[in-house]
Amino acid sequence: MTRFILQRALWGILVVMSVVTLVFFLIFVAGDPAVTILGPQARAEQIADFKAKKGLDRPVSEQFLSYLGVVPCVRKDSPQFEQDDGTRGFCGILQGDLGESYSHHESVANVIGHRLPRTLLLAAMAVLFELIIGLTAGIVAALRRNRWTDTSIMFATFVGISLPTYVTGPIALLVFSFLLGWFPFGGYGIDPLDHVYHALLPSLILAVAGAATYARVMRGELIETLRHDHVRTAKAKGMPASQVVIRHAIRNALLPVATLIGLSLPFLVGGAIITEKIFAWPGLGLLTIESIESLDAPVIMAVVLMFGVAVQIGNLLADIAVAALDPRIRLDD
Amino acid sequence: MRSIRKTSALRPTHALGVAAAIAVAALAVGWIVTHFPHAPVGPRYIGAGNETARPGGTFIFAAGSNIHTLDPHFAYDTLSTAACRLLYDGLLDYDYDGEMIPSLAEALPEISEGGRVFRFRLRDGIKFHNGREITADDIAWSMHRLLSERIGSPGYPFFKSIEGAPAYHAGDTDRIEGIVVLDERSIEFRLDEADQTFLNALAMPFAYPLAREHVEQLETAEGVDAVGRHPIGAGPFAFSRWERGVQVEFERFEEYWAPAARPDKMVFLENISADVASARFRNGDLDIIYRPSKVNRLFLRESKAWAPYLAEAPSASVFALGLNCELPPFDNVHVRRAVAFALDRSKLERLDPGQVIAATQVLPPMLAPHDPELPSGQVFDLDRAKEEMRLAGFPDGLSEPVIVWVRGEGEVRVAQLFQQDLKAIGIEIELKLVTFATYLRETGRPRVAQAAFTGWHQDFPDPSNFMDILFHSRSIHPENSENRSFYRNPKLDRILDEARPETDRETRLALYAEANSILADDAPWAFLYYPVDMFAWQPYVKGFRPHPVWLNEYRHVWLDLPKQRVSQAIYEEAAR
Numbered sequence: 001m002t003r004f005i006l007q008r009a010l011w012g013i014l015v016v017m018s019v020v021t022l023v024f025f026l027i028f029v030a031g032d033p034a035v036t037i038l039g040p041q042a043r044a045e046q047i048a049d050f051k052a053k054k055g056l057d058r059p060v061s062e063q064f065l066s067y068l069g070v071v072p073c074v075r076k077d078s079p080q081f082e083q084d085d086g087t088r089g090f091c092g093i094l095q096g097d098l099g100e101s102y103s104h105h106e107s108v109a110n111v112i113g114h115r116l117p118r119t120l121l122l123a124a125m126a127v128l129f130e131l132i133i134g135l136t137a138g139i140v141a142a143l144r145r146n147r148w149t150d151t152s153i154m155f156a157t158f159v160g161i162s163l164p165t166y167v168t169g170p171i172a173l174l175v176f177s178f179l180l181g182w183f184p185f186g187g188y189g190i191d192p193l194d195h196v197y198h199a200l201l202p203s204l205i206l207a208v209a210g211a212a213t214y215a216r217v218m219r220g221e222l223i224e225t226l227r228h229d230h231v232r233t234a235k236a237k238g239m240p241a242s243q244v245v246i247r248h249a250i251r252n253a254l255l256p257v258a259t260l261i262g263l264s265l266p267f268l269v270g271g272a273i274i275t276e277k278i279f280a281w282p283g284l285g286l287l288t289i290e291s292i293e294s295l296d297a298p299v300i301m302a303v304v305l306m307f308g309v310a311v312q313i314g315n316l317l318a319d320i321a322v323a324a325l326d327p328r329i330r331l332d333d
Numbered sequence: 334m335r336s337i338r339k340t341s342a343l344r345p346t347h348a349l350g351v352a353a354a355i356a357v358a359a360l361a362v363g364w365i366v367t368h369f370p371h372a373p374v375g376p377r378y379i380g381a382g383n384e385t386a387r388p389g390g391t392f393i394f395a396a397g398s399n400i401h402t403l404d405p406h407f408a409y410d411t412l413s414t415a416a417c418r419l420l421y422d423g424l425l426d427y428d429y430d431g432e433m434i435p436s437l438a439e440a441l442p443e444i445s446e447g448g449r450v451f452r453f454r455l456r457d458g459i460k461f462h463n464g465r466e467i468t469a470d471d472i473a474w475s476m477h478r479l480l481s482e483r484i485g486s487p488g489y490p491f492f493k494s495i496e497g498a499p500a501y502h503a504g505d506t507d508r509i510e511g512i513v514v515l516d517e518r519s520i521e522f523r524l525d526e527a528d529q530t531f532l533n534a535l536a537m538p539f540a541y542p543l544a545r546e547h548v549e550q551l552e553t554a555e556g557v558d559a560v561g562r563h564p565i566g567a568g569p570f571a572f573s574r575w576e577r578g579v580q581v582e583f584e585r586f587e588e589y590w591a592p593a594a595r596p597d598k599m600v601f602l603e604n605i606s607a608d609v610a611s612a613r614f615r616n617g618d619l620d621i622i623y624r625p626s627k628v629n630r631l632f633l634r635e636s637k638a639w640a641p642y643l644a645e646a647p648s649a650s651v652f653a654l655g656l657n658c659e660l661p662p663f664d665n666v667h668v669r670r671a672v673a674f675a676l677d678r679s680k681l682e683r684l685d686p687g688q689v690i691a692a693t694q695v696l697p698p699m700l701a702p703h704d705p706e707l708p709s710g711q712v713f714d715l716d717r718a719k720e721e722m723r724l725a726g727f728p729d730g731l732s733e734p735v736i737v738w739v740r741g742e743g744e745v746r747v748a749q750l751f752q753q754d755l756k757a758i759g760i761e762i763e764l765k766l767v768t769f770a771t772y773l774r775e776t777g778r779p780r781v782a783q784a785a786f787t788g789w790h791q792d793f794p795d796p797s798n799f800m801d802i803l804f805h806s807r808s809i810h811p812e813n814s815e816n817r818s819f820y821r822n823p824k825l826d827r828i829l830d831e832a833r834p835e836t837d838r839e840t841r842l843a844l845y846a847e848a849n850s851i852l853a854d855d856a857p858w859a860f861l862y863y864p865v866d867m868f869a870w871q872p873y874v875k876g877f878r879p880h881p882v883w884l885n886e887y888r889h890v891w892l893d894l895p896k897q898r899v900s901q902a903i904y905e906e907a908a909r
Contacts, residue, residue: 031770035813038409040773041792043490043802044813053485077485077557105402106558114577170608178612179370185618186609187602188579282578282604290399295770 001323005316012312016305020093023304024064027297032056036295037102053077054102067301069094093305099298103290108302111287116306118188119272119283121195125203126210126272127261134211135257138218139250145223153215160212169205169278176201186280202279206272210264214257221253228252255325262318265310375638375904377617380873380893386594388585390892392874394621394885395602395610399578402561405541406479406486412603414538415885419583419599420462421541421566422590424453424472425532431699431794431881433532437467437542437567437590448527448836451535455518459590461544462571469520473512475542477501480509484557488539491792494524494531527834529841533793541566569888570599578603594891614869620892621870621877623885627685633869634687638904644868646879647690647698649794653858654737654751655787659780659819662735667725668760669856673711674718675758680750681862688867692860694853695799699881702796702846709854718758730759737762738785740772747861748786777813787817787858794882796845801829804852820857871896 027033034050035042051057055066055074065071069092073080077100080089091097098108141153177185189198225231226249234244276285284303291299396412405417426436435441437459442451459467479486480495482504493499496511511523524531534540544565551559564572569591570583583599605613611629614622625633633639656663656672663669678691693710696703704710722728735755739745748764755762762784767775776782791798802808806826808816825848832844853860866884870877873896880886 030768032774033770035773035777036770038487040787041789041802042487042813043815044808044810045490045493046487047813049485049489050487100558103401104399105404105407105561111577173609173612178616179372181370181616185613185616186605188576190576190580277606280604280606280609286578286604293769 001320004319008312008316008319012309012316016308016312019308020301020305021064024067024297024301025060027295027300028060031295033102033295033297066090066092067099068092069097075099098302098305101291101299102296103294104296104299108298111299112284112302112306115282115284115287118195118281119276119285122199122203122206122272122275122281122283123265125196125199126206127265129204129207130210130214131261133207134214135218137211137215139222139245141215141219142222142226142253143245145219150219154219157212157215160208161216163208165205165209165274166278168208169202169275172201172205173278186278188280188282199281202275202281205279206275214260217256217260218253221256222249225249225252251325255322258321258325259318262314262316262321265314265317371901373615373617373901374636374908375899375901376642376872377615377898377901378871378873378896379899380875381895381897383893386876386891387894388594388597388891390596390894391598391600392596392620392887392890392892393600393602393618394623394887395605395613395619396623396885397604397606397610399603400575400581400601402558403564403572403575403581404558404561405538405543405566406475406484406488407561408538409487411884415883416581416601417538417541417564417566417568418883418886418888419568419570419601420564420572421538421568422459423536423538423541424455425536427536427794427880427882429878429880433536437472442532444836446523448529448834449524451522451524451531452515453520453522455520456590457518459567460588461547461567462565462586463544463547464588465544465546467542467567468517469514470517471542471545472520473514474545476512476540477509478543478548479539486539488537491534491537491539492531494526494528496523496525527836529834529836530793530795530797533795533798537793541568569593569595573598593889595888596890596892599887614871617871617898620874621868621887621890623868624866625869630688630867631686633867637907639869642870642872642874644879645687645865646868646881648790648864648866648884649697649700649881650788650790650864651692651695651697651799651860652786652788652862652864653692653695653860655776655782655785655818655858656856657780657783657785657819658821658857660783662725662727662731663784663818665725666855667721668727668731669859670854671718671721671725671758672755672760673853673856673859674714674721675754675760676711676751676859676861677713677754678861679713681747684746684750688865689862690865692862694849694860695803695858696796696845696849697791697863700791700794700796700799702842702849704846704849707850707853709850711853711856711860713754715757722758727759731761734761734763736765736783738765738767738772738776738782740767740769740786744786776817777810777815779809779811779814779819782817785817791882796849797829797833800825800845800848800852801833804857805829818857820855822851822855825851825855 034047034056038046038050053076055063055076058074062071063074066074069090072088073091075081075091078091080091083089101108101111104111137153141150144150173186177183183201184198187198189195231244231248234248272283273285273288276283277289287299288303291303398412400412400416401410402408402413403416403420405421408414408417422436424436424438426434428434437455438453439456442453444451455467455469461467478484479488480492480498480502482502489502495509497506497509498511500506501509513521515521547565548560551563569586569589571586573582573584575581580600580602585595585597607624607626610619610622611625613619633643656669658664681689682691693712694703694707737748739748745764745766752762776785789799789803802815804816804820804825806821808814809819828844828848832841835841835844866879868879873893874890875893876889876891
């Protein structure tokens with residue numbers, strides 16, 4: 001298991017580094033961050049000053065290596081640019097320095113520190129809703145197979161999978177917030193309970209497609225499992241039907257669901273980009289959109305780094321979860 | 334062969350059941366549609382009926398993106414500026430007619446040495462939010478911070494005419510010679526050469542003074558950016574709290590030098606899109622809305638209930654089709670004029686009713702010397718356009734299509750409107766849709782973009798802010814040109830150089846009027862439209878009117894409390 005995790009971690013680092021390199025150079029192809037940040041009204045002098053301050057007047061290769069932290073700092077506004085002893089230090093990701101946001105006038109770590117917990121709250125609530133609604137619907141559909149309950153649930157899941165967030169989001173806002181007034185009209189609220197209240201509608205919307213997918217997978221797996229010999233044996237031993245389903249069938253049927261959850265974690269954060277925009281939820285998704293629009297390179301890089309790491313961790317967790325649920329799977333094999 | 338018995342045939346009883354179910358469902362849908370709550374048609378709340386201004390209450394407004402900083406030395410975007418306007422005051426300000434007025438200064442400055450020296454005297458007893466009185470040293474120290482290389486503020490170019498500012502900015506000297514503190518309340522600014530726009534620069538948020546001890550302590554403890562998160566100014570409201578990306582709150586500063594009845598609290602919501610903000614406003618959750626979404630804008634314009642609480646005002650901006658004067662065919666002035674005459678701008682007014690005014694010249698309507706009767710003004714005249722094409726030597730039109738750079742779907746829509754107009758004079762256009770970042774980089778380079786959609790919003794209300802930056806040959810550079818049409822006219826340069834330092838207002842306006850006419854006639858830009866801003870406020874919000882300079886100016890509002898909820902039926906009855 002340890003060897004497997006180490007191998008996967010090394011592989012993950014390689015993948016993340018490749019993505020980081022690619023995105024770093026893509027930003028420079030997309031446009032000039034200094035020009036974009038300062039906007040269409042910027043004077044040539046302002047642009048030159050900004051570039052000098054952020055090290056954007058240095059060759060791109062030097063900027064990249066400085067960003068990684070393998071050559072001395074090129075950012076004049078970093079304390080590392082001129083240390084107390086007059087030498088130039090390092091200010092890259094290897095030193096844990098994500099740089100300073102171009103548009104927020106503060107460190108990227110601070111900016112992300114504000115936004116990440118909000119997105120995690122949304123994602124956590126969405127996973128919760130996905131599991132509660134998806135698994136319940138899947139189990140009910142499997143147990144009531146080919147009856148109207150099953151047909152209705154499967155029809156609903158079909159609709160759920162087909163409807164994108166940018167359709168369901170505004171409709172939900174219009175109906176449940178504007179007309180019925182049951183939920184707040186977007187935003188984040190101002191204290192912890194208020195945050196959860198504000199997260200209810202966006203997390204439900206974010207959970208729709210996931211819940212529908214889980215319901216379909218759960219139904220299929222459970223129907224399949226219920227046909228297995230060990231379930232028949234349990235029934236034959238006189239075990240109550242509910243116990244058979246809970247103890248023998250559901251646990252086995254959960255295997256592919258666990259993999260799906262692991263794989264979907266990063267996409268929940270990614271999918272939150274659209275949901276956050278619609279519901280004015282000021283999390284990482286909204287930050288990503290803003291940063292890309294304004295070419296706030298340090299923030300884009302940090303977000304890419306985080307998403308990359310999240311995907312790798314999600315995949316790893318899925319593998320580990322599957323192994324824990326299924327004793328036949330040995331990760332070191 | 335055995336016959337197959339049909340087992341799924343609908344029996345009569347089943348058919349009746351299905352029909353009954355459909356009927357019940359239809360009835361249910363009908364009931365829901367009838368009884369579903371309707372969107373409010375008029376304001377949900379009205380005021381208590383007080384005639385005189387009263388303090389108290391919380392005023393809530395919203396914007397579609399983030400406030401980036403509350404440090405005025407970095408506030409170069411609309412929202413940061415709006416927030417800084419609550420927190421800080423400067424030496425100078427503008428009234429609701431766009432005229433310059435003293436603010437922290439007790440009067441407009443004494444001007445001497447042919448417009449090179451400006452002497453200010455501070456009002457007595459003005460305090461920062463930490464209770465300390467402001468002195469001339471604070472003004473001088475703040476200007477040094479603003480112009481230092483260490484800070485790297487985007488405000489530097491506006492103040493580089495101060496004697497010694499460039500050397501200080503480059504780190505060659507440790508003080509700016511041209512900023513002289515005369516006594517505790519008097520300060521003098523000496524410029525390298527006369528420049529009337531220096532006063533406009535001093536009225537920008539960049540020049541708002543900060544409390545030195547507070548800034549130094551914060552910068553030492555948390556770095557330069559901390560000032561933007563824990564601001565202390567001398568404005569009508571003090572900083573209270575900021576949930577980043579969500580909302581920032583301010584509370585009334587009781588020791589403000591110009592006491593007035595103001596709300597106890599101002600709440601500025603961030604990241605609320607126009608759709609959401611419009612719905613919240615109509616629900617009574619926002620006190621004012623600026624630039625509602627298009628659907629809501631049309632609704633509000635048509636609504637009788639909202640009519641008393643609406644204002645529309647042209648924005649201090651101009652949008653245009655920029656024509657590259659270095660590249661064929663627009664190196665020929667007749668082709669440029671032909672384009673300017675060929676565009677039927679009334680189509681835009683029909684497409685977005687109430688949202689735009691057809692543009693005839695570079696200066697927007699509220700900025701002197703805008704002239705609605707300008708003889709060289711650009712108007713739709715197909716015959717003159719064809720005549721100009723003939724004079725240009727293209728009586729049958731151009732053989733090659735012109736490539737027009739556009740930045741987004743909105744501009745594509747506008748460009749498509751004009752495609753037919755240009756075709757009528759034999760100019761085919763092809764649209765090149767690029768990202769904003771690419772657009773900015775490439776259109777700032779000479780000889781790249783033949784034509785591009787472009788625009789300008791004033792930094793301060795002075796014609797030089799449009800003409801010097803956009804059309805003076807000094808603004809052409811190998812990269813990042815401000816003059817993106819690469820227009821060079823020695824005569825225009827001379828007029829602009831003469832007008833900038835001119836102290837006599839009438840002479841100055843006459844010079845800019847001449848420049849305005851030249852630009853309309855030479856058509857480096859084919860002017861398209863001036864956007865119109867819409868504001869709507871709740872009936873209990875008093876004292877608001879659009880400001881000609883500051884976009885979100887809520888310093889003078891007061892709330893007529895307690896507000897009372899009214900039934901929507903009164904509007905429905907009135908409509909009937």
